[in-house]
Amino acid sequence: MSVKSLIEKYDLENLTIATLASHSSLQIVHGAKKEGFKTALITLHDREHFYRNFENLIDHLIVVNSWNEICTEKVEKKLESLNSIFVPHGSLVEYVGIKCAESFKIPYFGTRKMFRIEADQYKKMSLLYQAGIPIPKEYSLEDDIEKPVIVKLPGAKGGKGYFIATSKKDIKEKLSDLKKSGIIDDEKNVIIQEYVIGTPAYFHYFYSPIKNRIEILGADIRYESNIDGLKRLPSEFGITNFIEPSFVVVGNLPMVLRESLLPKVLDYGERFVKASKTEAQPGIIGPFSIETIIRDDLEIIAFEFSGRIVAGTNLYISGSPYSWLYFNEEMSMGRRIAREIKMAKENNSLELVLT
Amino acid sequence: MSVKSLIEKYDLENLTIATLASHSSLQIVHGAKKEGFKTALITLHDREHFYRNFENLIDHLIVVNSWNEICTEKVEKKLESLNSIFVPHGSLVEYVGIKCAESFKIPYFGTRKMFRIEADQYKKMSLLYQAGIPIPKEYSLEDDIEKPVIVKLPGAKGGKGYFIATSKKDIKEKLSDLKKSGIIDDEKNVIIQEYVIGTPAYFHYFYSPIKNRIEILGADIRYESNIDGLKRLPSEFGITNFIEPSFVVVGNLPMVLRESLLPKVLDYGERFVKASKTEAQPGIIGPFSIETIIRDDLEIIAFEFSGRIVAGTNLYISGSPYSWLYFNEEMSMGRRIAREIKMAKENNSLELVLT
Amino acid sequence: MSVKSLIEKYDLENLTIATLASHSSLQIVHGAKKEGFKTALITLHDREHFYRNFENLIDHLIVVNSWNEICTEKVEKKLESLNSIFVPHGSLVEYVGIKCAESFKIPYFGTRKMFRIEADQYKKMSLLYQAGIPIPKEYSLEDDIEKPVIVKLPGAKGGKGYFIATSKKDIKEKLSDLKKSGIIDDEKNVIIQEYVIGTPAYFHYFYSPIKNRIEILGADIRYESNIDGLKRLPSEFGITNFIEPSFVVVGNLPMVLRESLLPKVLDYGERFVKASKTEAQPGIIGPFSIETIIRDDLEIIAFEFSGRIVAGTNLYISGSPYSWLYFNEEMSMGRRIAREIKMAKENNSLELVLT
The missing domain is CATH 3.30.470.20 (ATP-grasp fold, B domain)
Incomplete structure (x- = not known):
């Protein structure tokens, strides 16, 4: 379904700004109310109590059992009925997975095609x-390394999955430990960047x-x-x-x-x-x-x-x-x-x- | 004297919000004025000049020779005549001592019984x-210690009276030094907490x-x-x-x-x-x-x-x-x-x- | 030309607040607009594009080829015709040199005589x-030094031209290196200050x-x-x-x-x-x-x-x-x-x- 066809069905005088209850969602609904919009947050049960404190900012608190329920017809219909525009924030793909994020039926304020780039x-x-x-110099596992580097594991996110190393030997040892403990499968897709001072x-x-x-x-x-x-x-x-x-x-x-x-x-x-x-x-x-x-x-x-x-x-x-x-x-x-x-x-x- | 009996004598249309001139007092009087209250600050002589710069926020600047003068009849009567509600902040007990703080005749906005808990x-x-x-793990002086700990001396306050140590030996040496220099009397009441990373x-x-x-x-x-x-x-x-x-x-x-x-x-x-x-x-x-x-x-x-x-x-x-x-x-x-x-x-x- | 004679020629109902496009200039013009003044910024070509984004705050963007063009008759006449008061900020002397700053014909909001003090x-x-x-203890190159010191080279500015040292030997070695690399001519005018902890x-x-x-x-x-x-x-x-x-x-x-x-x-x-x-x-x-x-x-x-x-x-x-x-x-x-x-x-x- 194209955005155009979806928007054609919307009552544009009654738009709702919607997002997941996390990351920057209080700011998003606060801003939406300031501009006169209705708002909706989708939350898990364990956060419902917290977000109920902000009923001044949240017109619709939609409680789900798991984040990727947003991609079910039930939630999509609900959001559609509210004439929702969805604001994707930094937790969206992390919470719902890239497939759900990409195929989600509600129009995003933002660039849908960016999800796949950001995932890689x-x-x-x-x-x-x-x-x-300008970006940091990149190294391969075979390069000689004489300065501090930052090693990023696949799917590194929110500050997890990084380590600092100062030599090829150091990197290999640490990656070997990570493989042994099952945190990574192999060294493929590890990124080694100059640690910029x-x-x-x-x-x-x-x-x-x-x-x-x-x-x-x-x-x-x-x-x-x-x-x-x-x-x-x-x-x-x-x-x-x-x-x-x-x-x-x-x-x-x-x-x-x-x-x-x-x-x-x-x-x-x-x-x-x-x-x-x-x-x-x-x-x-x-x-x-x-x-x-x-x-x-x-x-x-x-x-x-x-x-x-x-x-x-x-x-x-x-x-x-x-x-x-x-x-x-x-x-x-x-x-x-x-x-x-x-x-x-x-x-x-x-x-x-x-x- | 109960708060109730004191409040009964107050002219509730002319309440004053009062506190000691320190800590967060400018914020307290600034907020009080925004809500339409009269304000009073109690100050020592050496701070009077500074607080005079904020006469826009301070209706009554009461100058005392020592902080615990607030517990004299003279100051209490003055505050009572202003229909004062006193806001205790973090410097109150430090400045006037716990006895004065607990027995102070003016009603507090806050919990009088908390002073004694906070002192211990x-x-x-x-x-x-x-x-x-969740709180940090606590150790006794007899425990084996293999991680950094923070050692708090009795009456530690405002960041003073703490030290970091990494072993039982280290703690004993530092406490011994503090005893020699007369800073503490004995190790009793020293708190040893895990230094949470x-x-x-x-x-x-x-x-x-x-x-x-x-x-x-x-x-x-x-x-x-x-x-x-x-x-x-x-x-x-x-x-x-x-x-x-x-x-x-x-x-x-x-x-x-x-x-x-x-x-x-x-x-x-x-x-x-x-x-x-x-x-x-x-x-x-x-x-x-x-x-x-x-x-x-x-x-x-x-x-x-x-x-x-x-x-x-x-x-x-x-x-x-x-x-x-x-x-x-x-x-x-x-x-x-x-x-x-x-x-x-x-x-x-x-x-x-x-x- | 005295300020008085210059101001006499000004149309005081149409004053302009002017400064160089750097340092705190956006704040200065933002504040000037809030108080109802016209504003002028002097900029180099390579910053013009950036400052054009703030045409809401800048009435006159005067583009020059080099900063010290402000001391040419052309720019002075322009600023004079706008009834300009010039706000000197931290980049002024750095950008135009002390001679231009001191002799600049436009009245400063600030103290012209301070430039020379600040340059030394x-x-x-x-x-x-x-x-x-209270200021840090100062040392000469002959003093024995047993604590960290900060060594300031002549013309140290914006955080450049400082180093930390912990001994007389350390200082002499580092200064010697700086002389060899032509960064300083001699040790004269080097300031050695206690590194206050x-x-x-x-x-x-x-x-x-x-x-x-x-x-x-x-x-x-x-x-x-x-x-x-x-x-x-x-x-x-x-x-x-x-x-x-x-x-x-x-x-x-x-x-x-x-x-x-x-x-x-x-x-x-x-x-x-x-x-x-x-x-x-x-x-x-x-x-x-x-x-x-x-x-x-x-x-x-x-x-x-x-x-x-x-x-x-x-x-x-x-x-x-x-x-x-x-x-x-x-x-x-x-x-x-x-x-x-x-x-x-x-x-x-x-x-x-x-x-």
Whole structure:
């Protein structure tokens, strides 16, 4: 079923913005209400109690037994009856699987074709490379390695499935351990990247097909367990009692960038949008993020991207230092999404922002 | 004198919100003014000049020679004449001593019985345990210790009086040094806790007896000297020129949590409120905080709590990413306190929020 | 040409606030628009595209081939015709050179005489010392050094040109290397300061000559590459594969201070303003910053200052936790500058805030 035919059946005066109850869903429904939409969240039973606290923001709380029930006719019919536009966030594919995500009948605000690219580390890095955005050097298992590298296991997600190594021997030993413990099957599809020395910085972009404008709506740093605690253990203990560092995202910290870096940050966003138009038609719609290390020579190296809303935007529910430069009102990423849908609807251009 | 009898004498149309000029007092008076209350701050002479800069927020600046003058008849009469409700913050017991705090004649917005629990590390951990909230493993001085532990001296406060150790021998040596230098009398009442490996996170809750609702109003990370500076010294120097780490709170840093952790965070708050109703009647009123480490398996371990407003809330004087989900206006913890008092007064239920 | 004679020619009802397109310029023009001023930014060609995204904030985007073109008659005439008041920020002297900055014909909101002091590390530290603000111990190249020190090369700027050392031998070796590689000519003018152990904190002040009031409008921590990334590398790698730490500012992180430190922070600001009146007539006007380390005994040691707006204020474009205590509206440092100019104009006192 095409988006067009689905939208034709919708009552456009009564659209609902829907998403899964996780990741950035409170921000998304908060923003949707600000723009006058109805909202729906799909939740598991064990989160229902929590989300009931936000009935001011949630018109329909749809409780399911498992996340991929969203792909059943029952839930799809329910969402369709609410004239739903679905906002895919970073937990969608993780929760429902890529097949359900790709075949889901409800129109997405965002780019359906991006799921498959994001599921494949090689395709992801390739898109950044196609865009002309600097990325870390990649190594094969046969290369000599003399600097710290980060080794990403297949399906690495949310900070899990990474390790740092400093030599070919080190990598082989660690991979061998992971095979023995059954965590990976083989070394195939392991990505070995230069560990870029510098400071992490994640940029929140919004591409508006309606305004044909790329906005920088914020920046953040991930707060990761255990690494952001380990660094507070005196190095004495680091040596004598070594604990393997891990990078599980547990939150986000706000930051602003040196203003003279912003032209480059915008340029990366523009390059990304342009490349996405050929690599994932019709190209990026709405929020995306480029995840970088800023080196001390002020070069910015991208090691990841997200083709949808990232959780770091949860910091800026009443606006970010950047969103205030564009808008004279509180503008979160969640609200920006809703604003774009509203503008698209008013311009009879919904098909430009839905896939 | 009971709160009831005191309140009966008050002119409820002319209540004053009062506190000590420290900790979170500017936030408290800022919030009180937003809700239409008169305000009073009690200050020492050496801070008077500073607080005079905020005469827009402070109706009565009461200057005392020592903090525990608040328990003299003179100051109590003054506060009574202003129809004062006193907000106890984290510096109250530290400044005036527990006897004055407990016997203070002015009604508290908060739980008077919590002072004694908070003064005793064992009772504190016990309340968390009673609530069913995961806490660090505790050790005795006789236990074999093979992992990093944190050793808390009696009366440890604001980040002082802690040290990290990695073995029984290490602990005994350090305690022996502290005895020699007269800092502690004996090892009794020293608490030895597992040093939980993960990232610190402090959650700001508000329990409303009027709405019977627990709100998550924010989260922060403490900014501690010297540890948050030490970690920036290359490890080279850490080894060759070791400086003992210290954990003195000098400020607070904002953060947001991964949304999928929030149901657990709310659950901890609910457990805490419930347990407090039996352990510190009538149970928690208004702001409290649970202070945790988030491990890389996303388990959250509580190592402390505060039964009142914490300084981390000073970050959010115009609202936090969470408060905006509940309220469509700028809502600091200070303002939330004042709002609760206003609602209680309007419902003729002040006795539900005062002790 | 005196400010007075220039201002006499101005149409005071049509003032423009102008600055260089960098550093904190978006904040400055955002604040200027909020207060009803026209705005002008001077930019190089390669940034024009970026700044065109903010035409809502920028009335005149003046494109130059090199920054010091601002000192040509053409640009000065243009700015004069717009009745411009120029806000000098941290990039001004770096970009145009001190001669152009000092002789620039357009009136500054700020203290022209401060440029020369800021260009000279010795004069800077001397001003702090004159003010009675604690500063780090200084060493000469002949002193015995037994603790970490920070060695600042002449013209150190934005985090470049510093290194940490732990002994006289260490310093001499590193300086010798720098001479060999032609980075410095000789050791003259190298500053060797005690590396104060504690946590960094940068305070944002505003001195209002119109209200004769010093406001604390915020605080931040610098986010520096590579040091803030290095600290996340397990110490294992720090040892076996040592990477020289660097301190290049790439952004800023928000913080709030322990409230009991604020009286001292205000006192430092007051001392600084007073000392500036004799050392850099007519003394500081508007924004300045004192850059400190807070030790674990809560003593605050200043190691730098900025006599103008610092980039950390970019965090607070919709107000900081502190600005909300003074103002019942969104008040960035940029807007505070514009507000002061507006008040000065309305009081016929522009000569009090311009040099």
